[in-house]
Amino acid sequence: MANEEKTSVIDKAKNLFVDFKEHWNTPAEGNYVPYKEYKDVVIGVGANYAGSKTLEYIGFWSSCFLIMHHYKLPYLTFSVIGLLNMPLGYVSALIWWYVCDNLGFLPKKTEKKVYLVYGLMMGFGISTLLFDYSRLFDQSGAFITMLNSFEGMNATACFKTFGTHFLYTGWVGARNIFWRKKLLPKYGRYKYSLYCDVVPKCIMVILIGWLPVYNIADIATRVWVANLLFATYNVFGFGNVLEECSKRISPNLKERILIRSYPVKLSHIFNSILAIILPAIVGTLRHEWADINFYRFVIPITFCISAAFTMGLAGRIKERIPQPPIEKKVQIKFWDGMLGVLKNKYLLINTIVGLIDSLGNGMLPFATILYFYTFRLSGLPYSLLVALISFAGTPPDLLSPYFLKRFSYKQIMIFYQLSRAIGNVIIAVSMWTLGDNLALCGTICVVVLFFMEMTKTVPTTAGHDMGVRINDYQMYLSGERLESFAGIFGWFTGPIISFVGLIIPIFLLKYGFNSNWEILFFDGSRRNIVVVPIIVDAIGFFLMTIPYLFWDYDNKKQNLVMEVLKRRAEVTEKKAQEEGASISGGYKG
Amino acid sequence: MSKKEKKKVNDWQTDVQLDIPEDEIWTYQVPGLAAPHINKPYKYYNFKKAIFVIVIIIAVSLSMYFSVMALQNDTFEYTETENGIEFSKFSNTGYLYELDIDYVSDIEYIAGNNDPKTNFKVVKDTEKPITSVREFTLNCDDKIKTIRIGENVEFVDGKAFYSCWALQNIEVDENNPNYCDVDGVLYNKDKTEILCYPCDHDEYLRQKYGYEKELYKDEVTPEYEKDIQTYVVPSSVKKIAEMCFNYANLRVIYLPEGLETIETLAVFKLHERVDQWGTTPSLTNVYSYVADDVTDTRFTTQKPLGEVYNSLPEGLKFIGSDAFSYNQALEYVYIPESVTYIGHHAFWDTCYKDGGELKGVTVMNVAVSEDEFGKLEVGDDWRPKYDWLLFKKAIDVNYSSEREA
Numbered sequence: 001m002a003n004e005e006k007t008s009v010i011d012k013a014k015n016l017f018v019d020f021k022e023h024w025n026t027p028a029e030g031n032y033v034p035y036k037e038y039k040d041v042v043i044g045v046g047a048n049y050a051g052s053k054t055l056e057y058i059g060f061w062s063s064c065f066l067i068m069h070h071y072k073l074p075y076l077t078f079s080v081i082g083l084l085n086m087p088l089g090y091v092s093a094l095i096w097w098y099v100c101d102n103l104g105f106l107p108k109k110t111e112k113k114v115y116l117v118y119g120l121m122m123g124f125g126i127s128t129l130l131f132d133y134s135r136l137f138d139q140s141g142a143f144i145t146m147l148n149s150f151e152g153m154n155a156t157a158c159f160k161t162f163g164t165h166f167l168y169t170g171w172v173g174a175r176n177i178f179w180r181k182k183l184l185p186k187y188g189r190y191k192y193s194l195y196c197d198v199v200p201k202c203i204m205v206i207l208i209g210w211l212p213v214y215n216i217a218d219i220a221t222r223v224w225v226a227n228l229l230f231a232t233y234n235v236f237g238f239g240n241v242l243e244e245c246s247k248r249i250s251p252n253l254k255e256r257i258l259i260r261s262y263p264v265k266l267s268h269i270f271n272s273i274l275a276i277i278l279p280a281i282v283g284t285l286r287h288e289w290a291d292i293n294f295y296r297f298v299i300p301i302t303f304c305i306s307a308a309f310t311m312g313l314a315g316r317i318k319e320r321i322p323q324p325p326i327e328k329k330v331q332i333k334f335w336d337g338m339l340g341v342l343k344n345k346y347l348l349i350n351t352i353v354g355l356i357d358s359l360g361n362g363m364l365p366f367a368t369i370l371y372f373y374t375f376r377l378s379g380l381p382y383s384l385l386v387a388l389i390s391f392a393g394t395p396p397d398l399l400s401p402y403f404l405k406r407f408s409y410k411q412i413m414i415f416y417q418l419s420r421a422i423g424n425v426i427i428a429v430s431m432w433t434l435g436d437n438l439a440l441c442g443t444i445c446v447v448v449l450f451f452m453e454m455t456k457t458v459p460t461t462a463g464h465d466m467g468v469r470i471n472d473y474q475m476y477l478s479g480e481r482l483e484s485f486a487g488i489f490g491w492f493t494g495p496i497i498s499f500v501g502l503i504i505p506i507f508l509l510k511y512g513f514n515s516n517w518e519i520l521f522f523d524g525s526r527r528n529i530v531v532v533p534i535i536v537d538a539i540g541f542f543l544m545t546i547p548y549l550f551w552d553y554d555n556k557k558q559n560l561v562m563e564v565l566k567r568r569a570e571v572t573e574k575k576a577q578e579e580g581a582s583i584s585g586g587y588k589g
Numbered sequence: 590m591s592k593k594e595k596k597k598v599n600d601w602q603t604d605v606q607l608d609i610p611e612d613e614i615w616t617y618q619v620p621g622l623a624a625p626h627i628n629k630p631y632k633y634y635n636f637k638k639a640i641f642v643i644v645i646i647i648a649v650s651l652s653m654y655f656s657v658m659a660l661q662n663d664t665f666e667y668t669e670t671e672n673g674i675e676f677s678k679f680s681n682t683g684y685l686y687e688l689d690i691d692y693v694s695d696i697e698y699i700a701g702n703n704d705p706k707t708n709f710k711v712v713k714d715t716e717k718p719i720t721s722v723r724e725f726t727l728n729c730d731d732k733i734k735t736i737r738i739g740e741n742v743e744f745v746d747g748k749a750f751y752s753c754w755a756l757q758n759i760e761v762d763e764n765n766p767n768y769c770d771v772d773g774v775l776y777n778k779d780k781t782e783i784l785c786y787p788c789d790h791d792e793y794l795r796q797k798y799g800y801e802k803e804l805y806k807d808e809v810t811p812e813y814e815k816d817i818q819t820y821v822v823p824s825s826v827k828k829i830a831e832m833c834f835n836y837a838n839l840r841v842i843y844l845p846e847g848l849e850t851i852e853t854l855a856v857f858k859l860h861e862r863v864d865q866w867g868t869t870p871s872l873t874n875v876y877s878y879v880a881d882d883v884t885d886t887r888f889t890t891q892k893p894l895g896e897v898y899n900s901l902p903e904g905l906k907f908i909g910s911d912a913f914s915y916n917q918a919l920e921y922v923y924i925p926e927s928v929t930y931i932g933h934h935a936f937w938d939t940c941y942k943d944g945g946e947l948k949g950v951t952v953m954n955v956a957v958s959e960d961e962f963g964k965l966e967v968g969d970d971w972r973p974k975y976d977w978l979l980f981k982k983a984i985d986v987n988y989s990s991e992r993e994a
Contacts, residue, residue, distance in 0.1 A: 079660060083653065086649070087653070139703045139704065140701075140708045144705070145698060149682070150661070154683045154705075283979070335631075339637060376938075376970065379981065476619065476622070477627075478626065479627040491645055491648075492644070492645070494649075495653075498652050502656060509728070512724065512728060514728045514729040516729050519751065519752075521934075522832075522854060522911075557621055564607065564625075568615070571611045
């Protein structure tokens with residue numbers, strides 16, 4: 001019996017090997033991806049993911065250590081900047097969606113007009129940096145005194161921040177049209193941006209560490225100059241686009257999930273290794289996380305190496321969305337795009353979930369506080385603890401195909417929200433009651449974080465997969481994926497989220513939390529600053545279970561949608577060929 | 590439905606085949622899903638557009654209004670309490686360098702003056718005296734240089750002036766029955782508790798003693814160190830309050846033998862400039878002295894202080910958490926026999942490795958024996974740790990040691 005089992009295992013291994021060899025260059029029947037591309041996914045997505053995660057150490061947000069330790073910007077200032085940018089954000093989003101969802105291919109006249117608008121925006125933005133427009137107003141008037149009263153700002157800084165957003169929007173918008181038209185037909189809609197952004201991004205990463213903007217003495221000046229620096233840095237992206245591409249690597253649902261669960265998951269090992277090495281290097285620096293050399297040497301070197309590997313592999317990972325050739329794609333009119341996404345019931349449910357989730361906006365990263373301010377971790381112990389908790393999610397993720405087959409998306413997401421809620425309640429109770437006993441309180445928190453991470457990865461995988469499916473469904477509904485127009489839901493929720501997101505920061509300010517994070521060393525303040533937002537977040541997680549009760553999009557519906565999409569691509573391409581039209585970028589599946 | 594059937598519901602391989610005629614590819618409706626709507630006019634198109642625009646405008650306007658209201662700060666905020674008026678929050682206009690905490694105040698702008706530095710004045714309502722100052726009333730302010738506390742103020746929270754980077758001195762009205770100042774440093778009236786040594790007090794001392802500019806670490810002369818970077822805590826003081834000396838530019842502190850309590854973060858992260866851009870830890874020594882009639886906080890010679898020990902003062906009972914954290918320039922610590930409580934991380938990060946060599950507080954000297962020390966209430970990680978084989982190792986404790994004169 002034992003021998004038979006052994007033989008069977010050996011046979012399976014042999015068959016697997018033969019299968020790999022046979023389909024190394026050409027996919028098996030019914031599949032779309034050769035095994036060679038699996039290898040490219042592992043290395044390419046791995047490098048891209050590691051690079052993008054490395055960039056998380058740099059960002060214009062309050063929880064970035066560079067910002068909190070070196071720039072020392074007031075916590076509420078980020079809300080003020082968000083508020084200043086909000087009106088322009090609405091206007092610029094309109095043009096952005098229109099351009100993106102037409103893949104950058106606009107009628108000539110429209111294109112000229114859009115370029116003109118972006119050019120004017122840039123011109124205005126630059127002029128606000130050169131001149132102080134606040135001096136045009138009555139300095140003792142209500143408007144200027146209101147601007148002066150914002151935390152960390154004054155009227156001059158407000159105008160320059162406002163102008164910076166114009167400059168940023170115009171610059172990004174113009175690049176978006178130019179590079180999409182040039183690169184998208186060749187590289188596809190997800191990874192084209194790598195080719196135009198990677199070099200300037202590397203330069204900006206180096207400049208962020210070396211430009212001593214954080215030494216500007218006046219806080220309001222420091223705010224607007226830092227905002228300008230980071231806005232320029234953000235013009236160039238290095239998102240996790242190869243993973244996005246790999247989510248659309250096959251029209252076959254099973255193959256898609258397999259690639260998401262194995263090669264993609266395996267590719268994250270590069271980042272896991274970096275997540276251990278980087279903090280260990282930090283531990284060797286004299287001032288550890290507060291040492292500026294981390295941003296001058298460690299981050300740029302790591303990022304540039306990751307970027308080089310990413311670019312080496314990017315060309316080999318293909319997106320395979322069944323779609324008509326670009327020349328024959330459905331042209332989306334602006335209002336059709338707007339109203340088209342509003343017909344998508346599942347986007348609406350996700351929006352409601354996001355709205356409830358905003359209850360926790362503005363809270364500080366609990367795990368960071370736990371590691372740095374409770375445990376005072378650095379170096380290898382920090383790396384190992386973070387790696388241990390991150391690893392908690394890996395075994396369940398390898399079983400994602402089983403869970404996704406066994407449970408519906410609705411069940412998975414309801415379980416996910418409940419597990420978050422319960423975990424947060426346990427953390428809040430332990431911090432409130434055992435705050436002074438660092439060892440016990442910290443251990444309970446770490447164990448809870450471990451379990452929360454364990455229960456997170458399968459829902460995350462399900463969520464990513466469902467995100468792609470919702471786009472497929474949108475393509476079925478509207479003839480395009482309308483991924484950008486889907487941002488319209490943010491228009492409705494944005495104002496509410498923006499206001500709700502102020503509740504926690506204002507509350508934190510009352511407990512002494514501002515630009516100096518070292519108040520968190522004070523036990524009493526740390527408890528207040530951390531626990532109450534966690535409880536608010538827990539309530540949000542409980543409430544988030546409700547919208548998922550109405551989710552009914554299943555595999556059967558998805559398969560039928562994919563059949564419709566394939567048929568559309570097939571018929572359109574056939575007609576185009578009959579008409580003798582030139583075609584590119586289509587995929588029949 | 591059986592379990593097997595349930596499993597099938599989620600099966601990816603659900604076999605579907607659709608035979609869609611070529612002219613129906615854009616209109617074919619999948620059962621259970623909404624019908625496609627491609628290149629077709631919408632019903633009530635204009636009405637829908639109008640509703641959409643109106644809803645958005647209202648939502649954005651309301652959000653902007655409420656957000657601005659929430660973010661806009663009054664310069665002075667007060668709260669009525671049982672004991673009178675509490676000063677609860679101060680938000681600098683950007684051009685206020687002195688702050689009086691005596692009466693309820695407000696900013697009045699001068700019409701026609703377009704210079705933001707001078708176009709306002711602070712008006713006081715002398716009918717409404719301030720009686721208390723809430724914690725974090727000033728939080729990370731980088732403009733205020735002088736705070737003046739009025740005669741009616743009965744209570745100032747220990748954390749009221751947190752991280753005021755430009756604060757040089759605190760002056761207290763001499764008629765105030767609860768508080769006083771000693772050369773710009775805040776004490777309680779009988780000087781048994783030192784409450785706040787302003788972050789930028791060294792600038793005040795430089796002006797007072799005629800130094801034209803701040804000397805960077807390598808330029809510091811013995812005289813400068815004595816005048817500016819040395820502080821003698823008067824012999825009457827029993828307690829150093831929370832966050833009292835944090836971020837001060839001090840190299841040496843003399844503590845009286847009668848001191849009993851050093852509170853949480855009391856001597857946290859003292860630092861000095863190395864150049865225009867950077868700072869480095871400054872506190873090198875904490876001495877104790879035995880004389881019991883010292884009132885002058887300026888260090889001249891050791892003579893008026895009597896015997897001086899390189900030690901925390903005998904009689905000290907309580908060392909709060911993070912009391913001496915992040916003072917890497919400190920090299921010697923002696924914990925006397927009288928200590929009964931040491932908070933967590935009390936001496937955290939006072940030791941580091943530089944080129945393989947251990948620097949800072951490399952050993953903790955304790956007066957009591959190991960057995961006696963075991964009976965004390967001691968918080969986690971009270972000793973500093975240093976890099977050791979990629980991990981961290983706590984420094985050794987030298988039990989039953991004798992303090993150095």
